[in-house]
Amino acid sequence: MCPVCNGKACGNTIPGPGAKGVGDVAIRNYDKWKEVRVNMDVIGEIGEPSTETELFGYKLALPLLAGPVGAVKMHYGDRYTDEEYNQRLIKGCIDSKIVALTGDGTDPLVMESACQVIKSVSGHGIPTVKPWDINTLKEKIALVKASGAKAFAMDIDAAGLPFLKGRIPPAGRKTVDQLKEIVDLAGLPFIVKGIMTPDSALRAVSAGASAIVVSNHGGRVLDQCPSTCEVLEEIVQAVEGKCKVLVDGGLRDGLDIFKAIAMGADAVLMARPFVNAIYQNESEGVLMLVERLTGELKDAMTMCGASDIKEIKRSMVRF
Numbered sequence: 001m002c003p004v005c006n007g008k009a010c011g012n013t014i015p016g017p018g019a020k021g022v023g024d025v026a027i028r029n030y031d032k033w034k035e036v037r038v039n040m041d042v043i044g045e046i047g048e049p050s051t052e053t054e055l056f057g058y059k060l061a062l063p064l065l066a067g068p069v070g071a072v073k074m075h076y077g078d079r080y081t082d083e084e085y086n087q088r089l090i091k092g093c094i095d096s097k098i099v100a101l102t103g104d105g106t107d108p109l110v111m112e113s114a115c116q117v118i119k120s121v122s123g124h125g126i127p128t129v130k131p132w133d134i135n136t137l138k139e140k141i142a143l144v145k146a147s148g149a150k151a152f153a154m155d156i157d158a159a160g161l162p163f164l165k166g167r168i169p170p171a172g173r174k175t176v177d178q179l180k181e182i183v184d185l186a187g188l189p190f191i192v193k194g195i196m197t198p199d200s201a202l203r204a205v206s207a208g209a210s211a212i213v214v215s216n217h218g219g220r221v222l223d224q225c226p227s228t229c230e231v232l233e234e235i236v237q238a239v240e241g242k243c244k245v246l247v248d249g250g251l252r253d254g255l256d257i258f259k260a261i262a263m264g265a266d267a268v269l270m271a272r273p274f275v276n277a278i279y280q281n282e283s284e285g286v287l288m289l290v291e292r293l294t295g296e297l298k299d300a301m302t303m304c305g306a307s308d309i310k311e312i313k314r315s316m317v318r319f
C-alpha cells in the first residue's frame with residue numbers, strides 16, 4: 001500500500017485504482033485540499049468537541065461516508081469478491097458508526113450482492129447504481145427497495161468509465177425528466193453523485209435530488225477536469241441549501257474533512273482509503289481508519305475553535 005493515497009503511484013491504471021487519460025485528476029484532487037490551510041485560534045473556551053451528525057436518517061459519528069467501490073476483482077485482483085468486500089466494509093462502518101455507499105458494475109452480481117449485504121444488516125448502507133437504461137434501472141431499484149436502505153445514489157458520471165463504453169445494457173447521460181422518473185420509482189432520498197458545475201447541481205435539484213456529491217469519480221471518468229476542492233464552494237452557493245452537498249476526491253485526513261465542512265459541505269465521502277484499510281486489515285482496518293480520522297477532526301476543531309460540526313465556519317480556513 002502507498003503511505004499516502006495521492007494518485008501518484010496508480011497514475012492512469014484502469015482497471016485498477018487509477019485515473020483516466022494522463023491520470024492527473026486524482027493527483028490534483030489530493031493536492032488542492034492540501035492548499036487549503038486551517039486558521040488556528042485557541043483563545044476562548046470550548047468543551048470536548050462533538051463530531052456527530054445525521055444524514056438521511058443515519059446517525060453518524062462524524063460527517064463521513066465510505067464511498068462506493070464496485071468490481072473489486074477487476075480493479076484489485078482476486079482476494080475478495082464484491083460480496084466479501086462489502087461485508088467487511090459494512091461491518092467496519094457499523095462498528096465505527098458511519099455508513100457506506102456500495103458500488104455497481106457491469107456484472108449484475110456486484111449490485112445484487114451489495115443489496116443482499118445491506119439487507120442482512122437491516123438497511124445500514126446506501127446502494128449506488130450506474131446510469132443504466134430505464135429497464136435495467138427498474139430491476140436495480142427493486143433490489144434497492146428490498147434492501148431496506150434509507151437512501152440510494154447514482155454515479156451519474158459513470159458513462160465516462162472506460163470499461164462501460166459500448167456495453168449492453170447501456171449506461172449514459174440522463175435528462176432531468178429521466179432523473180425525476182427514477183426519484184418517483186424509488187420513493188427514497190436520491191443522491192446524485194458526479195456533479196462538477198453549479199448548473200448541473202441545479203438540474204439535479206430540480207429533478208428532486210435530496211443530495212448531490214461533488215465528485216469527478218476520482219479522476220476516472222474525464223481527464224483534465226478541475227479538482228473537487230476547486231468547485232465545491234461555487235456549487236454550495238448555487239444550491240442555496242436546497243439539497244445536501246457531499247464531496248469526494250482526494251480527501252485523506254480529518255483536517256480535509258474539517259476543510260470541506262468549512263467550505264459548506266454537509267459531509268464527505270472517502271473511497272480508496274477504505275479499500276486500502278480493508279485489504280490491510282479487514283473490517284478492523286475500517287475501525288482504525290475512522291478512529292484516526294475522528295481524532296484528527298476533533299483536534300482541528302479544538303485548535304480552530306469549533307465545539308460541534310455546525311460551528312465549523314468558512315473563516316476557519318484560507319487558501
Ligand SMILES: Cc1cc2nc3c(=O)[nH]c(=O)nc-3n(C[C@H](O)[C@H](O)[C@H](O)COP(=O)(O)O)c2cc1C
Binds near residue numbers: 017029067103218
Ligand atoms: C476501483 C474503484 C472503483 C469504484 N467504483 C465505483 C462505483 O461502483 N460507483 C461509484 O459511484 N463510484 C465508484 N468509484 C469512485 C469512488 O466512489 C470515488 O468517487 C472516487 O474514488 C474519489 O474518491 P477517493 O479519492 O476518496 O477515492 C470507484 C473508485 C475506484 C478507485
